[in-house]
Amino acid sequence: MTLDLHLSRSTGLRQTGLPRRATFQRWIETTLRMAKRRGNSEVSIRLVDADEGRTLNRQYRHRDHATNVLSFPVGLEPGISLPLLGDLAICAPVVAREAREQGKPLRDHYAHMTVHGILHLLGHDHENDVDAERMENLERQVLAELGFADPYVER
Template sequence: MTIHIDLQIETENPALPSPEQLSLWANSAHQAKKSEAEVTIRIVGIEESADLNQTYRGKDGPTNVLSFPFEAPPGIDIHLLGESSIGDLVVCAPVVEQEAEQQSKELIAHWAHMVVHGVLHLQGYDHIEEEEALIMEGLETEIIMELGYPAPYQDQDTSQ
């Protein structure tokens, strides 16, 4: 089964991944492979990312990826066309580009990592506690390497 993507591009940037690449990465990170699912991926600029980061996390400035897991209102079972939404990802294109450059990573590999990272968050994975971080980062590394990219946490601090 697959994740279907609702793609929203809210920034002008010629270096964005294709819808097919985003779909491949999201599907590679989808852990409940026996069910159909939907995810919204919204690609934004600095201002929208900073606004959302401040509103929902109380943190100043833009961030690479924000994840908003879907929660149905109490007592309501919502399924769209037989699919269930796992939530929304908001990816800030300029931050992803800046991080890739700072970390000497290929841009496409960093995009793949951010989508995989975000989709795992939507499924309940986290990296706040060290034990959780080891599990999530191990899974991210496995998925990213299966996609043919280098391990995402090589030669860098893993406390993202």
């Protein structure tokens, strides 16, 4: 399996503590492997500030606030096979705030949001209790493999 990762950030983003490209790469590759994704994959991650996060969330989800991670899966026509998975927009200020509020290390929360977003790109969701449990269990397994604590345990 080969992962082609494109990483960019908002010009207004001055957040410290952002994970490095190689770190995102490792998190994504582990997620893809454990989710049994075969072949090559291409993913773009954009680290955004609160303004860009809010704009994206309002435009695509009709919610007027910045959120931690947005996933934009590639919608390929039937019969077309390309390695494109899609794009993630991770809002750095929201991830930092949530990490503080939840008493988690910032790196742990970035890992969780990355794994969560990649699983959405692979078609997982949490719209009902059964799907949510399945997705959360896979998140726990991937994060444990990466050496992170269960993100759903109250701290």
